[in-house]
Amino acid sequence: MRAGIACLVLAYVLSQFYRAFLAVLTPVLKTELGATPEDLAAASGIWFLTFALMQFPVGWALDRVGPRLTSMVLLALGGAGGAVVFALAEGPGAIMLAMGLIGIGCSPVLMASYYIFARAYSPAVFGTLAGAVVGIGSLGNIAGSLPLAWTVEAFGWRETLFALAGVTMATAAAIGLLVRDPARVEGGAKGSVLDLLRMPVLWPVLIMMVVCYAPAAGLRGLWIGPYYADVFDASAAEIGTATLVMGLAMVAGSFAYGPLDRLLGTRKGLILGGNLLVGLCLLALWALPTTGGWTTLALFAGIGLFGASFPMVIAHGRAFVPAHLTGRGVTLLNFFGIAAPGIMQFATGAIHGSVAPVPPSAPYAALFLFFALFVLAGCAVYAFSHDRTD
Numbered sequence: 039m040r041a042g043i044a045c046l047v048l049a050y051v052l053s054q055f056y057r058a059f060l061a062v063l064t065p066v067l068k069t070e071l072g073a074t075p076e077d078l079a080a081a082s083g084i085w086f087l088t089f090a091l092m093q094f095p096v097g098w099a100l101d102r103v104g105p106r107l108t109s110m111v112l113l114a115l116g117g118a119g120g121a122v123v124f125a126l127a128e129g130p131g132a133i134m135l136a137m138g139l140i141g142i143g144c145s146p147v148l149m150a151s152y153y154i155f156a157r158a159y160s161p162a163v164f165g166t167l168a169g170a171v172v173g174i175g176s177l178g179n180i181a182g183s184l185p186l187a188w189t190v191e192a193f194g195w196r197e198t199l200f201a202l203a204g205v206t207m208a209t210a211a212a213i214g215l216l217v218r219d220p221a222r223v224e225g226g227a228k229g230s231v232l233d234l235l236r237m238p239v240l241w242p243v244l245i246m247m248v249v250c251y252a253p254a255a256g257l258r259g260l261w262i263g264p265y266y267a268d269v270f271d272a273s274a275a276e277i278g279t280a281t282l283v284m285g286l287a288m289v290a291g292s293f294a295y296g297p298l299d300r301l302l303g304t305r306k307g308l309i310l311g312g313n314l315l316v317g318l319c320l321l322a323l324w325a326l327p328t329t330g331g332w333t334t335l336a337l338f339a340g341i342g343l344f345g346a347s348f349p350m351v352i353a354h355g356r357a358f359v360p361a362h363l364t365g366r367g368v369t370l371l372n373f374f375g376i377a378a379p380g381i382m383q384f385a386t387g388a389i390h391g392s393v394a395p396v397p398p399s400a401p402y403a404a405l406f407l408f409f410a411l412f413v414l415a416g417c418a419v420y421a422f423s424h425d426r427t428d
Contacts, residue, residue: 122200
């Protein structure tokens, strides 16, 4: 079981990498393929939307087929195949297609590990284990920052993508060999996603799923790169450094939320407080978009640190889900959490394109304000949720 989970965590490292690496590739894709920030925002959004839409068949497959085959097949065909398409891209359209395929390939790996945790481990440690997977997986976020910039400079971006395709295929093979499906719930109750949506207690949690990840995912996954390039004339290496700092903060936050859940004795209070702090950091960036230096970097790090509540929100929702709907429950929660960044990438791309770039910081200040109002509105709804710990 442990070896299999390690393989799924490695696959999630790749998932985190693929959702975040476009920020660093912004300069080279603009130069070689003519890809604009709006093109890359659409490509990033397609990754999140295909990932999100796959949560419904993935949830069914986890409950009926099991995590091993579900993860192995999708990661091999979608993940490795999409990386090859990306490596062969000759224009923005091919990048969008590749990101859609990669989103499909990455869609089952986190939920497969969560499914195993929910079935094979004590509920009391679900939040900590879930946060640990995201924390370790966020090493992919880090690999998609400064190390990626160095690799692309040394070997080229196409060669790098071909190598990633090989690593992805090898990881899928390891999942097929080492993951062990937990025992299924035999007989008894039937149900579907519709039964979960009929539970009013879940709706405030689903709203928090919508807002909790979108700002950190959108900024780290794309906008931090164009922002530093346009406002501060940053090089690829400097963008890599900024994304590395934000990525490290996201790792730290993922590990911190789980223990704090048990220490404070309140899941709702922890999640609400963390996301209010995300909103404050975004408002500060909106008010001070040209400050630069350590102040701007610290605010991005704050968004990464406090915005790492994603696995804890899933833990909050999972606590209300019946055992026989575990797979569909965690994937439903994940759908809301992943669909939102995808939709937001399209929305923020439109906002960025509609605001005159005079001064260059103006479109990004609008983005920061939009993200701030978005997360604060979600916090207002979530404040009425029912607290529940395991």
